[in-house]
Amino acid sequence: MLVADGTFDTGLASVLDVLHTANDLRHELPQPPPPWRVTRVGPGGPARTAAGHLVETVAPGDADPPGVVIVPGIGHRRADPLLQWLQSPEREPAYALLRDAHARGVPLAAACTGTFLAAESGVLTGLPATTSWWLAPWFRRRYPLVALDDDRMLVHAPGIITAGAGTAHLDLALALVRQVCPALATLTARYLLADHRSTQAGYALPGHLARSDPTVAAFARWVREHLREPVRIADAARALGTSERSLQRAVDRALGVAPLRLTQRIRLDEAAHLLCTTRLPVEEVARRVGYENVTTLTTLLRERLDTTPGRLRRQARAVGPGAC
Structure with missing residues (x-):
């Protein structure tokens, strides 16, 4: 999981809670899938979230080869601060990580404002995607080569899944679990009271x-x-x-x-x-x-x-x- 300074706390916690819950429940199935093992990749050392919490990370070069790279949202709710954050030279290691993983065929997953980070790296060029509904006009202008469908809660494209705003992190994490074991995803969703939602249009x-x-x-x-x-x-x-x-x-x-x-x-x-x-x-x-x-x-x-x-x-x- 990519954890940068300014990561959206709810998004980070939502993905972790889904994966940890799936690990706790996997033994209730007759043939349990392997557990999820999460590595927080970032600047190396502590990253400070948008709410000020410190999360320990390892540098990309010190992490084991990933099975999937997850990009949670960034804690900017307005376009101007988000775009300034994206253009900082400090983001380049994250972009390099995403481009390298994508080139090697590693699946990617991004939610909320994290989809901007994925688009900025270039891995969404030519592909369909969704993003936070309230930032869709800015996304559309900045990334005209991405086929944006901001009504959708989840968009599956070759090599990458994108999710909509805020709590769509839950939908994204459950989709990842579902790819491995649909029965475990259903069980996890029931424990977390996470309903299936195909669209974010009703919230826009x-x-x-x-x-x-x-x-x-x-x-x-x-x-x-x-x-x-x-x-x-x-x-x-x-x-x-x-x-x-x-x-x-x-x-x-x-x-x-x-x-x-x-x-x-x-x-x-x-x-x-x-x-x-x-x-x-x-x-x-x-x-x-x-x-x-x-x-x-x-x-x-x-x-x-x-x-x-x-x-x-x-x-x-x-x-x-x-x-x-």
């Missing part, structure tokens, strides 16, 4: 993503002001003082989707908010976000956010007033 905030570009932000505001109405891109472009083609390019450049798909995301985000915070009938919620047909809203919630109106309301009741 369209308004936050739109703010990465002024034109996209203005378009998102216009959509929210016209949520009940049919959205015509030509009308939106005219209202914003730009061309339809320029608007389409801006949305695609920032978010990797067409304006109508962003409109759909905004509608579904508002629908989820209303379902969580009001007692409006589902039919009325659908009308307020521009869908005359409840079936359309329900289908899109299931397909895009992996949820349903009933599930959202049950979750809101369980959490209490103000949920979502």
